[in-house]
Amino acid sequence: MRLNADFSQRASLAPEFHQWVKSPQNGVERIMLDRIGEEKARATSLVRYAPNSYFPHHLHPGGEEILVLSGTFSADDKHYPAGWYLRNPPTSGHTPYSDEGAVIFVKLRQMSPDEYDYVAIDTQDSAHWQQHGTREVCPLFLDDNEQVSLQRINADEQLFNEPVSGGAELLVLAGTLIDGGQVYSRGGWIRLPTDEHPQIKAGLEGATLYLKTGHLDQVIGL
Template sequence: MSDTKTASQGYIERNVDFSVPVIIKGGELPFSDTPMVGVKRMMFERRGDEIARRATSCVRYEPESFFKPHSHPGGEEYLVLDGTFSDQNGDFSKGMYVRNPVGSTHQPFTHEGCEIFVKLSQVPESEPDYFYLDTNTATWETMADGKRTLQLWQSSLESSALLDLPAGFNSDVESHSDVNEIFVISGQAIVNGEHYADHSWIRFPANTPVQIYSVDGARIYQKIGKGEVRT
């Protein structure tokens, strides 16, 4: 299910109703052009124009492409899915998780090309610091059901983590008191009986029962909570 409203001057409302499920299977949603040559994005969730009040997307940069300098009034967080993403704060290769605070400014670029999973305007003002986590060298936790988990961020507003599901994984049915968002990074996950390949994005309303399987293994991003909500 998807709700999309496009108004004049580039304003978009897409999948901003948290009371309904959103299911986007990998391959169903194309990458679309941005104002910058060589930069494309797959928009899962968006409210606003180029200065989004809220957004969740995958963004691809071709080699030697860049984005013009810009600020993030509501902060930014991203996970590097491929290649190396750079700005004045450093070079961030595949597996890096970054949170930039409210009001931060940068000019992204890449030499080799890259892809990031990025969320805009969901960081609260109460988090004033930059945060960097290399998921390749961080300590993962192995759970009793066999999956490995790595906490990316934990606060009163959200809990986000990476989950590595082994082949044959079969979870219990779980229900959370807040929104449950899942992005399939690699492999294939079976969620409530439906198959989801990489680049699938699913968001369930609060209190939705969810069961996850994986036949051959998968890595997924999961966020419980809406993060900061700006209107």
């Protein structure tokens, strides 16, 4: 399967077009955002766990990145309520499940093989947020290939002030973003190719978003 697999092109999905489809595991559904491969794929998805659902133990070739959007996501004996950000490095593994139900944003097989450390950050903890000019930023991960953060921007504020080197990917967590004539509310996803200078701004209530930049140069040829 190849879905939004040309990384030199813009891709997006507004929440009014979300369609949940069943996964091979009972009680687990997903919205595929981009994908190269079948069940074992380089993939970006929204995944919804029904209460008392799980995936069997599995490994993570290429790593796994997770942002918990609602409910409580659990893995082995650890529990992560909404707002937790996780990185499970390549060759790691776990048994994921949810007792109460959860929705998570997941990126699979997209990490450098040189990444070895687990990351777990509670973005609801105000101590992780910093003031950067007019916006608040919660740094999540930084290396030579990518920068990941949550950001809160003010009403009518432009998200980007210059072209995006290495591309960008964002998920709206609260408020709205406006891209041309399209409004993206909570759950809206946009992927931007390298060196594009998008005119994306926050709506009247501002916006909170997940933002990853710099990571798309390395996947143009896939």
